[in-house]
Amino acid sequence: MRAYRLHETHAGLQLQLHDVPQPEPGPGQLLVRVRAAGLNRGELIAGHGALPAAGSAARPVGGEAAGEVVALGAGVDGWRIGDRVMGRCSGAFADFVRIESYEAMAVPPQFDWPQAGAVPLVFMVVYDMLVMQGQLRAGETVLVAGVTSGVGVGALQAAKAIGAKVIGTSGSAAKLERLKTEGLDVGIHTRGPDFVDAVLQATEGRGADLAIDAVGGSVFAACLRALAYEGRLAMVGYVDGQLRAELDLATLHTKRLRVFGVSNKLRTPQQRAEQVSAFKRDWLPLFQSGRLRPRVDRVVPFDRLDEARAGMEAGEHVGKIVLAGSADA
Amino acid sequence: MRAYRLHETHAGLQLQLHDVPQPEPGPGQLLVRVRAAGLNRGELIAGHGALPAAGSAARPVGGEAAGEVVALGAGVDGWRIGDRVMGRCSGAFADFVRIESYEAMAVPPQFDWPQAGAVPLVFMVVYDMLVMQGQLRAGETVLVAGVTSGVGVGALQAAKAIGAKVIGTSGSAAKLERLKTEGLDVGIHTRGPDFVDAVLQATEGRGADLAIDAVGGSVFAACLRALAYEGRLAMVGYVDGQLRAELDLATLHTKRLRVFGVSNKLRTPQQRAEQVSAFKRDWLPLFQSGRLRPRVDRVVPFDRLDEARAGMEAGEHVGKIVLAGSADA
Numbered sequence: 290m291r292a293y294r295l296h297e298t299h300a301g302l303q304l305q306l307h308d309v310p311q312p313e314p315g316p317g318q319l320l321v322r323v324r325a326a327g328l329n330r331g332e333l334i335a336g337h338g339a340l341p342a343a344g345s346a347a348r349p350v351g352g353e354a355a356g357e358v359v360a361l362g363a364g365v366d367g368w369r370i371g372d373r374v375m376g377r378c379s380g381a382f383a384d385f386v387r388i389e390s391y392e393a394m395a396v397p398p399q400f401d402w403p404q405a406g407a408v409p410l411v412f413m414v415v416y417d418m419l420v421m422q423g424q425l426r427a428g429e430t431v432l433v434a435g436v437t438s439g440v441g442v443g444a445l446q447a448a449k450a451i452g453a454k455v456i457g458t459s460g461s462a463a464k465l466e467r468l469k470t471e472g473l474d475v476g477i478h479t480r481g482p483d484f485v486d487a488v489l490q491a492t493e494g495r496g497a498d499l500a501i502d503a504v505g506g507s508v509f510a511a512c513l514r515a516l517a518y519e520g521r522l523a524m525v526g527y528v529d530g531q532l533r534a535e536l537d538l539a540t541l542h543t544k545r546l547r548v549f550g551v552s553n554k555l556r557t558p559q560q561r562a563e564q565v566s567a568f569k570r571d572w573l574p575l576f577q578s579g580r581l582r583p584r585v586d587r588v589v590p591f592d593r594l595d596e597a598r599a600g601m602e603a604g605e606h607v608g609k610i611v612l613a614g615s616a617d618a
Numbered sequence: 619m620r621a622y623r624l625h626e627t628h629a630g631l632q633l634q635l636h637d638v639p640q641p642e643p644g645p646g647q648l649l650v651r652v653r654a655a656g657l658n659r660g661e662l663i664a665g666h667g668a669l670p671a672a673g674s675a676a677r678p679v680g681g682e683a684a685g686e687v688v689a690l691g692a693g694v695d696g697w698r699i700g701d702r703v704m705g706r707c708s709g710a711f712a713d714f715v716r717i718e719s720y721e722a723m724a725v726p727p728q729f730d731w732p733q734a735g736a737v738p739l740v741f742m743v744v745y746d747m748l749v750m751q752g753q754l755r756a757g758e759t760v761l762v763a764g765v766t767s768g769v770g771v772g773a774l775q776a777a778k779a780i781g782a783k784v785i786g787t788s789g790s791a792a793k794l795e796r797l798k799t800e801g802l803d804v805g806i807h808t809r810g811p812d813f814v815d816a817v818l819q820a821t822e823g824r825g826a827d828l829a830i831d832a833v834g835g836s837v838f839a840a841c842l843r844a845l846a847y848e849g850r851l852a853m854v855g856y857v858d859g860q861l862r863a864e865l866d867l868a869t870l871h872t873k874r875l876r877v878f879g880v881s882n883k884l885r886t887p888q889q890r891a892e893q894v895s896a897f898k899r900d901w902l903p904l905f906q907s908g909r910l911r912p913r914v915d916r917v918v919p920f921d922r923l924d925e926a927r928a929g930m931e932a933g934e935h936v937g938k939i940v941l942a943g944s945a946d947a
Contacts, residue, residue: 422876506867518884524871536865538835542853542879547751550871555847 292383293594294347295332304350304382304594311385314362318387321374324356325406325588325613326381329439330528333598351381351612354388355396355405365390375405377413377553377561382594382612391562394569397577407583407609408576411443416568418523418551419447423499427452430492434484434512435503436473437464440525442584442608444501445471447572450581453499456491458484458508464607471584482511489515496520506531513537518544525551584608621712622923623676624661633679633711633923640714643691647716650703653685654735654917654942655710658768659857662927680710680941683717684725684734694719704734706742706882706890711923711941720891723898726906736912736938737905740772745897747852747880748776752828756781759821763813763841764832765802766793769854771913771937773830774800776901779910782828785820787813787837793936800913811840818844825849835860842866847873854880913937 290311296303314320329352355375358368368374368390376392396405419425431448435441436457448455449472456475459465465476475491477484488497496517502509505527512522513536540546553561575581586606589597591614601610619640625632643649658681684704687697697703697719705721725734748754760777764770765786777784778801785804788794794805804820806813817826825846831838834856841851842865869875882890904910915935918926920943930939 509865509867524867527867527871532866532868534865534867536838536863536877537861538838538853538856538863538879539861540879541877542856542881543883545879545881545884547876547878548865548870549876550867550869550874552871552874554872555874 290384291591292380293350295350296347304598305347306592306594309383312387314360314365314387316363317365317390318362319358319365319368319374319390319393320360320362321354321356321378321386321388322359323354323381323383323386324402325404325611326351326354326386327407327410327439328597328601328610328612329353329410330526330601334602349380349383351383351386352379353377353406353409354381354386355402355408356386359385362387362390368393373405375409376565377409381406382591389558389561391558392565394565394573397573399579400576403585403588403611403613404583406611406613407439407585411439411583411609412447412572412581413564413568414440414525414551414553415443415447416572417553417564418501418525418549419444419451419499420571421564421567422549422551423521423523425451425453425499428454429498430454430456430495430517432484432488432497432500432512432515433457433503434501434508435459435526435528436468436476437461437607438503438526438528439609441501441503442468442471444503445473446581446584450575456488456497458504467607482508484508485511485515492517499523501525503528505529506534509534510537513540513546513548516544516546520544520546522546522548523551524548585611587611588613590614619713620920621709622679624679625676633927634676635921635923638712641716643689643694643716645692646694646719647691648687648694648697648703648719648722649689649691650683650685650707650715650717651688652683652710652712652715653731654733654940655680655683655715656736656739656768657926657930657939657941658682658739659855659930663931678709678712680712680715681708682706682735682738683710683715684731684737685715688714691716691719697722702734704738705894706738710735711920718887718890720887721894723894723902726902728908729905732914732917732940732942733912735940735942736768736914740768740912740938741776741901741910742893742897743769743854743880743882744772744776745901746882746893747830747854747878748773748780748828749900750893750896751878751880752850752852754780754782754828757783758827759783759785759824759846761813761817761826761829761841761844762786762832763830763837764788764855764857765797765805766790766936767832767855767857768938770830770832771797771800773832774802775910775913779904785817785826787833796936811837813837814840814844821846828852830854832857834858835863838863839866842869842875842877845873845875849873849875851875851877852880853877914940916940917942919943 373396460480500512702725789809829841
């Protein structure tokens, strides 16, 4: 089968398509024919996360997939050959991929493959930051700094489904305009941290109950200042490459603020299984009923991953870029 | 009656004893004859919290008291004249003080007045940071940076009662030695942030599950580095006067850390009532059974508040300094 690998070269990180043996499902795993796989900055763009360390070998790439189950590993319960599934995994940019059965979720009937391939990573992260850690409630206000990214748009959609008001920032006025259709209540056009006054104005001086920093250190202090009493701040990414920020301890202390990190890199299988299980209970029904639906910006054919990656780096998208189509599609 | 007031003068903040009318209990309040009142840095030492703003009038001082109920305001239910109570309040350094009935707690029978006067503020803060926000569980490890302060010792005692292991730092080896009797597992003698290696060593490389920064910005980054995966950091005070710190966002993000502020300054009456109610349910029984007992460093007579305050500023104490004895005691 064909599979992409991420290589470290003198010219930087490169994606190469290889011919590799089709994998066998191990105990507890599903083998899935990949029909769609979402792209994520974390593993594709230098400086943003899980890239291979210097000198490491070429490695599988693609952190989420949707497709049909073609084989079951030992001990798998609850899934059958032919089931349409979606889930987090490793090596989704390939014709086939193994998905741990505890990561797999049934694809909602009305979803096409690209929609299904756009769900697992973004919405699992968003579920973590809005529900598990952020404890967002209906009627609260969410500030999303960097609202046009995959995670930003997912946070917007899910926060609206929960019944919150959403304020989003972006360097592009045109992109903010496009997000009105997803329910964006207030769009703030800015590239930097100068959004605090606008947030206070939009909340009658209260500030946001939950702020999501999907930009990085350059806007962290502003996110903190834009918080209401007992507000929470989710640190979820650093597209700006700024990994440090100054923290105002007196404000954190007096206003009882909470700052937390959202990442799945070091989670144990049990922690992942518990998260997926809670997600299935709380949010899968929202996808099934149509209240929650991923925003797919564009679908790129399987053999044009480089093009899709360049599009992501150029940052023209609003929502997810999805690779779709398998070897024989 | 006699009551202390905090005055802003050209020479700094000063405490003066006044003759003032005895207060009447308002609706929902208890009038209490003060038998003991704990001292707290926040309201007595410049640069640490709730001090009057420049130009403000003299104001009542003393944030916690223990004594007998001598009068009941309208609508008070569940308390009777003569009951021994302890609670947070405003103006405890006086012969009589009003305590909101939702703040009042019954004094455990075996407690003398100084012990009772040392409970409300420290243990309510400690309950907030260990239980309400910190979610400490038996078997976890707590790092207390600044373990000899009132809050530090309270955190040590309560963490031991919960079944956690406690590592504490102090600039005084002698004070650390004295805290062995309170169950301190590991004492680290340091005045600065150079305790990270020692914490990692004491936890087999894991790090602490909960760190309490009762020192301030000078040790904040070290507290963060000393945390285990999914560790929590409680920011509770800044004796060092450093109100800012650098935050390592990448570590916060990848290790899913949580940083939170512990302060009651802006809490609403309802939030305070809920906290006291949870405290009575969870911790008052621990005081009653003797598993939890405040550590009183010294008792100072009512008319020597200046001396008590100087002792606090000199920092020779380990645990609480309590003012005790009323006008006719």
